Amino acid sequence: MNDEESLTELCKMIYDLDDIEKIKTKAKELLDRGVEPKRLIDVISHGLEEIGNRYESGEYFLSELIMGGIIGSEIINVLTPYLKSVETPRLGKVVIGTVKGDLHDIGKNLVVSMLRSSGFEVVDLGIDVPAQKFIDAVRKEEPEILAMSCLLTMAMDEMKRVIDELKRHSLRDKVKIIIGGRPTSLEFARRIGADAWGRDAVEAVKVAKTLLGR
Structure with a gap:
């Protein structure tokens, strides 16, 4: 079985909710064979997206x-040592968090791993992050990018609240803003005044690089 076939099999194992130890073993085998960690992160993202689709459909x-x-x-725990072993130049600093009212962190964690493996310094604020904590982090860390995530539709308005607070504190022009998460869209990002939208972890990194002219 070649690498592409193995990656496809791993993706299926993820969305079919196969045995965790088997999945971890498969991932490590691919990494030990020299498959780039970024490709596995892409597979994880697609696998989790399919799980989300099946959840929404009622399956x-x-x-x-x-x-x-x-x-x-x-x-991600299996991937981490391989990501740390890759020396990459610092592309910029990103402050990231899941907004207040949302306790989901898997999508955010994928983005964090992907950003770090691509050379970004990442400050992860965690989940259920209130607007003031984002404001304080932007002021303290002086990041080039602020990234916000949410999975729940009811938490989407919190993203706009953060942007409004940045404006109120005269910080909006000091940072680029990326949003992402299942209920968000490019149209929503534009409507609330964000600079960009990331469809998934892989695209989030591409967007971050584009925003910084990398």
Whole structure:
């Protein structure tokens, strides 16, 4: 089985919620064969997206969605040593967090891993982050980019609240803003005054590089 076939199989194992240890073993085998960590992150992203699709269609329930998150986190743990072993130049600093009212972190964690592996310095504020914490972090860390994530539709308005607070504190022009998450879109990003939208972890890195002219 070649690398492409193995990556396809790994993706299927993820969205079929196969045994976690088998999935981790498969991921490590691919990494040990020299497959780039970024390609595995892409596979994780697609696998989790399919789990989300099945959840929305009613094929999967909350327990399956949670299991998908656990699988994603476990694979990220396998990837981390390989990501750290790759020396990359610093492209810029990113402050990132899941907005207030949303406790989901798997998508955000994928973006964090991808950004770090691509050479960005990342300050991860975690989940359920209130607007003031974003403001304080922008003021303290002076990042080039602020990234916000949410999975719940009810939390989307919090993204606009953060941007409005940045304006109120005269910080909006000091940072580029990227948003992402299942209920968001490019249209929504434009409507609330963000600079860009990332469809997934892979695209988020491309967008971040574009914003900084890299």
